[in-house]
Amino acid sequence: MVSIQQVVLSCRLDKNDEPVAENFRMEEGHLPEDLQDGQVKVHTRYLSVDPYMRCRMNEDTGVHYLLPWQVSRVADGGGVGVIEESKHPLFQKWDVVTSVNWPWQNYAIVDGEILTKLDPQLVGGHLSYFLGVAGLSGLTALLGVREKGHVKPGANQTMVVSGAAGACGMLAGQMNKDSHVILCGQITQYNKDVPYPPPLPSHTEAILKERNITRERFLVINYSDKYATSLVQLTQWLKEGKLKVCETVVKGLENIGAAFESMMKGGNIGKQLVLVSEG
Numbered sequence: 001m002v003s004i005q006q007v008v009l010s011c012r013l014d015k016n017d018e019p020v021a022e023n024f025r026m027e028e029g030h031l032p033e034d035l036q037d038g039q040v041k042v043h044t045r046y047l048s049v050d051p052y053m054r055c056r057m058n059e060d061t062g063v064h065y066l067l068p069w070q071v072s073r074v075a076d077g078g079g080v081g082v083i084e085e086s087k088h089p090l091f092q093k094w095d096v097v098t099s100v101n102w103p104w105q106n107y108a109i110v111d112g113e114i115l116t117k118l119d120p121q122l123v124g125g126h127l128s129y130f131l132g133v134a135g136l137s138g139l140t141a142l143l144g145v146r147e148k149g150h151v152k153p154g155a156n157q158t159m160v161v162s163g164a165a166g167a168c169g170m171l172a173g174q175m176n177k178d179s180h181v182i183l184c185g186q187i188t189q190y191n192k193d194v195p196y197p198p199p200l201p202s203h204t205e206a207i208l209k210e211r212n213i214t215r216e217r218f219l220v221i222n223y224s225d226k227y228a229t230s231l232v233q234l235t236q237w238l239k240e241g242k243l244k245v246c247e248t249v250v251k252g253l254e255n256i257g258a259a260f261e262s263m264m265k266g267g268n269i270g271k272q273l274v275l276v277s278e279g
Contacts, residue, residue: 001030005253007104009069013057019264023057024075024257031109040112041085042097044276047104047253048078048131049260065221075104080118080130082279088112096120098130106253106276122235126245129238132271133245138234139227140220145175147226148218246270 006029013019035041055061056069069075079102083095090112091097097115102108123129132138145151149159159175200208207213237243248268250259256274263272 002033002107004029004031004105004107006074006106007253007256008072009057009075010071012059012071015058019054019057019261021257021261024260026254029074029105031107035085035087035109037087038112039086039109040083040088040091040097040115041107041109042081042102042115043084043279044079044081044102044106044108044253045279046080046128046131047102047256047274047276048135049256049263049272049274050077051264053077053260054264065219076101077104078102078131078135080127081277086112091115091117096127098135100136104253104256122231123238128247128249128271128273128275129245131273132247133238133243134231134235136220137271139223139230140218142230142234143220143223143226144218147223148216247273249273249275251275 006027007024008027010023010025013023031041052066053075055063055066056075058068061068078098078100080096080098081102083091083093083097084107086092086095096118098118099110099114099116101114103110118127118130120127123134129135145159151157151159234243238245247270248263250256250262250273253274253276259272259274262268
């Protein structure tokens with residue numbers, strides 16, 4: 001058996017509690033020395049902490065597409081790393097891969113079916129970008145604007161970004177001068193026991209009705225058929241310098257709980273990441 005480091009959920013929260021670093025703990029784990037067919041061994045480079053994870057700390061996430069984390073079990077989320085050993089036909093040693101179900105461990109053995117192979121050249125070797133601008137954050141920003149933003153070329157519209165410091169809003173707000181504004185995410189509501197989207201005050205509802213303003217939910221996973229072409233566009237804009245990337249990076253797997261607490265309190269600019277290993 002091979003010793004590894006891993007982070008588990010130490011306790012659940014009540015729906016109205018704010019998460020703290022102590023909700024997670026570092027433990028020593030072990031990996032078997034041999035892989036089974038279809039498995040790969042990965043070395044973690046970066047892990048992502050995101051607002052949606054707050055829902056996974058509850059007994060019930062409140063949505064069908066997210067499963068709750070289990071107490072005393074390894075947490076998981078977006079991650080990127082390098083394959084060290086493979087018994088899967090689509091992957092080989094040194095491949096860079098990502099998954100939305102990456103275990104919070106420095107090394108892991110996972111089913112190759114949960115992984116997607118990446119081309120580091122698309123992001124100039126910045127592997128962390130695959131968890132932000134060239135990942136679900138970038139897709140959420142781009143597809144949110146295109147599919148739900150009601151943006152019309154030449155219409156002289158204004159688009160408002162209510163909070164442009166996070167991973168999605170920071171990207172969505174990079175349109176042209178005198179252009180548009182968008183609302184993306186409601187992290188301030190995630191520690192409250194209210195439905196999503198949360199109800200508005202009566203006076204706000206009255207304003208929306210008076211001004212014929214629509215309020216519509218956007219879920220990026222409903223547009224998976226557009227991921228490939230959208231990622232091509234995002235990485236092209238990166239190469240052309242048309243997208244500026246901001247990241248807040250905390251070093252060390254042992255600090256992932258603190259990074260999550262900080263992110264939930266607005267301590268990040270751009271994508272909040274944890275650097276687990278520099279290779």
